[in-house]
Amino acid sequence: MKNVFVYCEVTEEKRIAEVSLELLSKGRKLAETLGVKLEAVVLTDQAGDTLDTIQEFGVDVIHLAESKELFPYRTLPHFRVVHTIFEKEQPEIALFGATSVGRDLAPRIASALRCGLTADCTSLEIGDHVDNKTGKEYKNMLYQIRPAFGGNIIATIVNPETRPQMATVREGVMKLEKADKKKIAEIKNYKVEEILKPEDLVISIIERHIEPQKVNLKGAGIIVSGGYGVGSKENFKLLYDLAAVLGGEVAATRAAVDAGYAEHERQVGQTGVTVRPKLYIACGISGAVQHRAGMDQSAKIISINTDPNAPINAIADYAVTGDLMEVLPKMIAYYKKYSK
Amino acid sequence: MEKIKILVLAKQVPDTRNVGKDAMKDDGTVNRGALPAIYNPDDLNALEMALEAKDRLGNAEVYVLTMGPTRAAEIIRESIYRGADEGYLLTDRKFAGSDTLATSYAISQAVRKIDPDLIFCGLQAIDGDTAQVGPQTAEKVDFQQVTYVEKLVEISPNQITLKRRLERGVETVVAPIPALITVHGSANPCRARNVKRVMQYKHARTLTELKEENRENSELFKDRPYLKIEEWSVDTIQADDTHLGLSGSPTKVKTIDNVVLAQKENVVLTSSDADVEELMVDLLKSRVIG
Known part of the structure; x- marks a missing residue:
């Protein structure tokens, strides 16, 4: 309860996506500031050694769902499982990469949970908030900071009343930093076949052609x-x-x-x-x-x-x-x- | 066979791609008035895909729904000029200040009233780039969603085959109907206006527009009822006020800060040989390059 959750995307090569590792790095700092746990959510067909990297980021709990229905990514199977986990765990904060997966999944989850979601944040901080109208004080809110439309304006967004506080972040925005000490995370397994409904499986992928990344801007000096x-x-x-x-x-x-x-x-x-x-x-x-x-x-x-x-x-x-x-x-x- | 109802969600947006010098005020904030209002680019790709779907199905109609102020009726006219059959303008002061969740609630209520089989919308709007309203609307009306769609491969009254454009490749999926599809900017550009349709519909107006033109007593709609663009309010779509506008939006803007650029101490150079030479020698010396 009240913890920081990161949805970890699994790449074509069965690794945790860079952007997810960056979010785990940021999520750990947010969790430390709040004095809560950092939890990762991983949905894939077979985890194998995929989880090894996560262990280096100071994660307390890994929520693992394994099923052939979960790889490659399709909206509703992932939606159903993540929604089920969030309903049960009531995260304080939930972070997603702003990728074609995160931008497909996060808004559907936010809509189902009726909670706020801020896209493409360039900074995430913890701070207090006072509602101008009611004067009500909110402690330890997630400041979702992003440039706003068209000019030299930076907006700080908060979600005072709804949980989780959800945000998406692009790759490269947060710095990738492993934890000082390796921590062995507790792994919670989910029975996917009991969660998914038949109507979650009606979209079928008939062809995929995914190429290795050609341009590596992040690695360029x-x-x-x-x-x-x-x-x-x-x-x-x-x-x-x-x-x-x-x-x-x-x-x-x-x-x-x-x-x-x-x-x-x-x-x-x-x-x-x-x-x-x-x-x-x-x-x-x-x-x-x-x-x-x-x-x-x-x-x-x-x-x-x-x-x-x-x-x-x-x-x-x-x-x-x-x-x-x-x-x-x-x-x-x-x-x-x-x-x- | 019943007609297949295809709905396009389109938005009028400020043209943030062409932010000229006059678009910025002296204090560094945006002069919204200086930005022209345009048809959101991805939504034009969505309109085209909807029209392609109609062309292939034959027995189908394309409707357009837009949410915004009175002037957003321009989006409906533009859509009709390009081949849409009919449009609705969702307009009410109570929508003001809605974030993506409140917006998708309003749209989903209008969608229920229209009861479409397929919904097409742009992947994202250029004024916010969130890409959230499509999936949020799909969730609210319990439709399957297919996002990042680049090409309509095949369509029948029961299912649709779509090619998606992802970061590192493509994927083809088959989805049952009903479904909501968000269309990528790399999809086919929208067909041009049809001259006959422009002639036929250039006088299409909402009632509010007629009033603004002091023509509310004209016989326009009586003589040519197809020229009336429907305006829908919160009441028309039976929406719950508390889910709309600022109060219905879980995200709140805490602060807006103007970015003041602290001028770095920099070396100012020209394109002269000597200056560029100095630059390259500097960079090599400090081992930034080489």
Whole structure:
């Protein structure tokens, strides 16, 4: 009761998803602050050694449901099992990765439990809340913090009356940190066939084609990133050229992805990946708060923009005012000249 | 055979993708008035998929439901121009301040009144990007849900085959009808307006719009009843007030903070050869690159 729960997604390779491990890391801190337990929920066909990683994150209890109906993921079997666990355990907080699984499952659960759910949080904290109207005080609420629509605004959301307090978080936002001490979690097994109803199984998957991840932005030390200001998919080739020379990856803003300049998996920001490279080269990026949320912890930032007042310049270590079509080839040339 | 009823959930949103300079006020907050109101992009993909479903089934009708202020009737007209048969505007001050849970409650009440076999909506709306209202509505009306759908593969009156676009690949599923489908932005773009339909329906109005145009006494709806866009209120959908608006929303906005950027001390450079040379030498020296 009153504990912090993390729904742990199982990947194609039968591992716990990175985003879930990041949430376990954050969940442990929240649980410590609240003085409660950290509990993981794992639904899969056969756990095997999948659970070993979880043990390194200081989890107190693992709720394990194993059934062939639970892998690959389908909405209603997972919904039924997680809903059953939550009804029984009454979590204080429940965290989900903001993936195609978490964003499918969490809202359905929130609707069934009639509780609040905040999407794509960029920070989670514990704090008190006073209702302005009633003056009622609420202790130890989950602050769900996220950039709000369209500009330089950060909203802090609370769910005073409903439980669990639910939130989704994108991959890379929370730092992955194992617990200092290894803890052996208690494992609670569930009889899935007694939980599922026949109508939960009516959707069938007839074909799946899942590819290994191609772009690894989180692991890249150098990122060359382009915004809408790059102007076209063709112009993006210059970014690839620079990234190849420097040994980095190419990323993009939401606007550039929406315009078709780059693939979605390259998107950095609140609704994309959060990165912390040693060098982030922002090309033609104005610097909306949603984008900055995904890259402002980079060790060094270079901004290349024709607008000397672009907001991104405020967080840049080097602000180059100029046309990237001119600057990038020069960067490549001088790198080649001096790097030997 | 009874007609298959297909419902599209569509939303009018501020165009956050084209936030120009005038969209920001001097204090750094958003000037909502400066953002044009548009048809939520994913919802247009959903409308197209609904129309494709109708084309393939033959014996079907496409309805559009939108929730918003009076001007959101534009969404209904736009949908009808592109091929939808009919639309409903869910509008009431009591909806103001609803979060996704309260919104999905209101929509689910309207859905019960329409009683569709299939519901299509966009994966997410660009003003919040939550992707929550679709699945929440599905739960409330007890429909199966299929999210992230990119392609309508096959449809019959009893079941629908859909291709989903996931982070690292695709998946094809067969779902029984009824079902709610959320459509990914990579699905087919919506067909253009049909010129004949534009001519036929350009005068379609809600009663409130007619009043605003001081034409409430016109004979428009009497002569051409198909031009009336229905407005539904909390009472029409028999919704419980306590589940709506701010009071019906479990999430509360505690604070809104303007982000003030502390100006970092930075090196300002131009695109000149000398400046770029200095930059690259700096980076190499400090071993950030190389």
